[in-house]
Amino acid sequence: MVLTDYDGTVVWRTNALSAEADHAELMDSGNLVMKDQGGNILWQSFDHPTDTLLPGQPVTATAKLVSKDLSHPSSYYTLCFDNRYVLSLAYEGPDLSNHYWPNPDHSSWMNYRISYNSSRRAVLDKLGQFVATDNTTFRASDWGLEIKRRLTLDYDGNLRLYSLDEFDRSWYVSWVAFSQPCDIHGLCGWNGICEYSPTPRCSCPPGYVVSDPSDWSKGCKPVFNLTCGQRTGFVRIPETDFWGSDLNYTMSTSMHTCKEMCLGSCACVAFEYKTFPNACFLKSALFNGKTLPGYPGTAYLKVPESFLSQPHTSDSVFHHGHACDASNKQTVSYTTHTNDGQGTMWHYYYWFLAVFFLVEVCFIGSGWWFMSRQHSARSEIWAAEEGYRVVTDHFRSFTHKELRRATKNFKEELGHGRHGSVYKGILHDSRVVAVKKLNDVKQGEDEFEAEVSVIGKIYHMYLVRVMGVCSERSHRLLVYEYVENGSLAMFLFGDKGPLQWHQRYRVAAGVAKGLAYLHHECMDWIIHCDVKPENILLDMDFDPKISDFGFAKLLQRGQADPGSMSKVRGTRGYMAPEWVSTAPLTEKVDVYSYGVVLLELVMGSRVSERATDGREDAEAALRQLEWTIKEKMESDDLTWIDGFVDPRLEGDFVYSEVLLMLEVAALCLEKEKSQRPSMNHVVQKFLSFD
Structure with missing residues (x-):
């Protein structure tokens, strides 16, 4: 027996090795089941939802809703349990994926959700109440028995609960996830802006035109070419935000500095x-654009200076009105009429009456249309609330075969560390990546992918981007962006040649910003636990990128679990004193390690190598060095700095910057963790100095 979909695709067939199907039965619940002669269910449609759930049909770890509309093939929305086991709405586009419900700017507890309940089940009951294992719950506005309902993920990314009106057999919305929606990601596509006037519509910013007027999810495309080194300016768009795609952020700075x-x-x-x-x-990109009256931010789009010098009319901004019927596409244009000042008062009076009568006719006609149509007129209400900043996410799962092909069977090894070996690879789209084969990972596939996917959502210019994961059988691999110049250790201690002073200072400030982001800005609190020059990579411009973050246990902000770090080990010479105690580890262990890295940037050698006496350990040598620095800095004599800085620089350094780095290092190396500064405080030190 074979069961096919509407397009002929086989969705189920009997297995010749198992009991043969005897009959199919459509249950009163709407579930289509295939049974054998003994009445055992061989297959059921409730295990394979499309874009709609019926009462009693569950969303599980493997069953999810996917928006589907033949007239809108570019709809990329899903309702599923994410890697933290939270029921989420997600945009899963060809270029990126991210979650937009519940509020991605809030932690799970702020969204009243419970993370990591591995049972992962959600169901709508006959009364119209929806309940999930992550504490998601809502109910229909007409809650009660005797009403037929369905929960549908529409092509516009909004989740709606529909109830059937028995009188006219039409569906009406009895609950909606977004009551006003420009928060739905991908709604206006790349470079598009969602705005209200007063109904929601998509528009293209100046210098951009719509890619496909019949499908706004394809966004807008620029009418200019923007190349590196070109003279550029900015187009100002007030009260506008492009959610996500942050290269970097800086607090308490001027608009001029930002520009x-x-x-x-x-x-x-x-x-x-x-x-x-x-x-x-x-x-780094323009996505999820949104203009909201009163929003306290202004977007500035980079354009060539030649574009700014050209005359532009208001028609350069293309608007699109979204009607209630999502299949009805129309273009809205506005024309301003002027008069020549002639005519009489009666002329205006008659025009007023005519316009008033026309408005009344339109209002009555619209009301009749709303009440009489057979399908969901209210189903296409857009959603728009204020939302802010998530990191867009190019994270994806790879097969082991893909990565073996990309690395030519793991041929070119870039390095080897405690966690495994790193190999150079080239993906099918010609992107160069670094593939890390992990050793001794005991987690199961689901748990491993769940933790790594959290790291994959992190995007910051001073952090190495985690692009994907492979978790097949015993294979555990991570795919990183490829960073061209290798590790900082190769330049400080290896044979790649010394870094210039301005490069070292930039590395110090960049690493501070990267750690501050991990400690204070991530949705989850991340402690690196192994900050050292080997885990700081340098790109083509010698800007730093911190790697191997997230191997330590991810902790929620405000929590400290002393047992959670039991399997994490730092590196001798960079470990804070509390590593050897039973005290809970906090982000201050990274602050301590950062202080050691600062000293090595200044000296050009490992601090641990100063323990020349065989009886003197690395920590004792570091304590002696810290004491010496503090004593020297209290004097007015600065001649000692020449003998302290890396001799390979031949005196080419900035005294004030050296003193700043040594001052910060001394603060970070305090034995008592409570005396060490936060990384946010360290960043402010560098910013105030600049």
């Missing part, structure tokens, strides 16, 4: 400046 940072980075295509608290966000 200069974007002009100085070829990867920056725009920046957003928020007037409170004077925050700067550099953007």
Whole structure:
């Protein structure tokens, strides 16, 4: 027996090795089941939902809703349990994926959700109440028995609960996830902006035109070419935010500094400046654009200066009105009429009456249309609430075969560390990556992918991007972006040649910003636990990127589990004193290690190598060095600095910057962790000095 879909695709067939199907039965619940002669269920449609759930049909770890509309093939929305076992709405596009419900800017507990309940089950009951194992719950506005309902993920990314009106046999919305929606990701596509006037519509910013007027999810495309080194300026769009795709952020900075940072980075295509608290966000891409009255931020889009010098009319911004019927596409244009000042008062009076009568006719006609149509007129209400910043996510799962092919059977080894070996690879789209084969990973496939996917959502210019994971049988691999110049250790202690002083100072400031992001800005609190030059990579511009973050246990903010770090080990010479105690580990262990890295950037050699006496351990040598630095800095004589800085620099360094780095290092190396600064405080030290 064979069961096919509407397009002829085989969705189920009997297995010749198992009991043969005897009959099919459509249950009163709407579940289509295939049974054998003994009445055992061989297959059931409730295990394979499409875009709709019926009462009693569950969402599970393997069963999810996928938006599906033949007239809108570019709808990429799913309702499923994410890697933290939280029921989520997600945009799963061809270029990126991210979650937008529940609020991605909030932690699980702020969203009233429970993480890591591995049972993963959600169901709508006959009364119209929906309950999930992560504490998701909602109910229909017409809650009660005797009403037929369905839960549908529509092609616009909104989740709606429909109830059937028995009188006219039409469906009406009895609950909706987004009551006003520009928070739905991908709604207006790349470079598009969602706005209200007063109904929601998509528009293209100046210098951009719509890619496909029949499908706004394809977004807008620029009418100019933007190349690195080209003279550029900015187009100002007030009260606008492009959610995610942050290259970097800087707090308490001026708009001028923010603009200069974007002009100085070829990867920056725009920046957003928020007037409170004077925050700067550099953007690597324009996605999830949204204009909201009263929003305290302004977007500045980078464009060629030649574009700014051209005359532009208001028609350069293409608008699109979304009607209630999502299949009904229309273009809305506005024309301003002027008069020549002639005519009489009666002329205006008659025009007023005519317009008033026309509005009344339209209002009555619209009301009749709303009440009489057979299908869900209310089903396509858009969703738009204020939402902010998630990191967009190019994270994906790879097969072991894909990575074996990309690395030519793991031929070119880039390095080897405690966690495993790293190999160079080239993906099918010609992107160069670094593939790390992990050793001694005891986690199961689900647990491993869950923890790694959290790391994969992290995107910061001073962190190595985790692009994907492979978890097949015993294979555990991570796919990273390829960082061209290798590790900082190769330049400080190896044969790659010394770094110039300005490069070392930039590394120190960049690593501080990266650690501050991990400690204070991530949705989950991440302690690195192994900060050292080997785990700091340098890109083509010698900007630092921290690698191997997230191997330590991920902790929620405000929690400290002393047992959670039992399998984590630091590196001798970089480990804080509390490693050897039973005290809970906090982010201050990274602060201590960062202090050691600062000293090595200044000296150009390992601090642990100063323990020349065989009886003197690395920690004792470090304590002696810290004491010496503090004593020397209290004097007015600065001649000692020449003998302290890496001699390979031949005196080419900035005294004030050396003193700053040594001052910060001394603070970070305090024996009592409570006396060490936070990484946010360290970043402020560098910013205030600049």
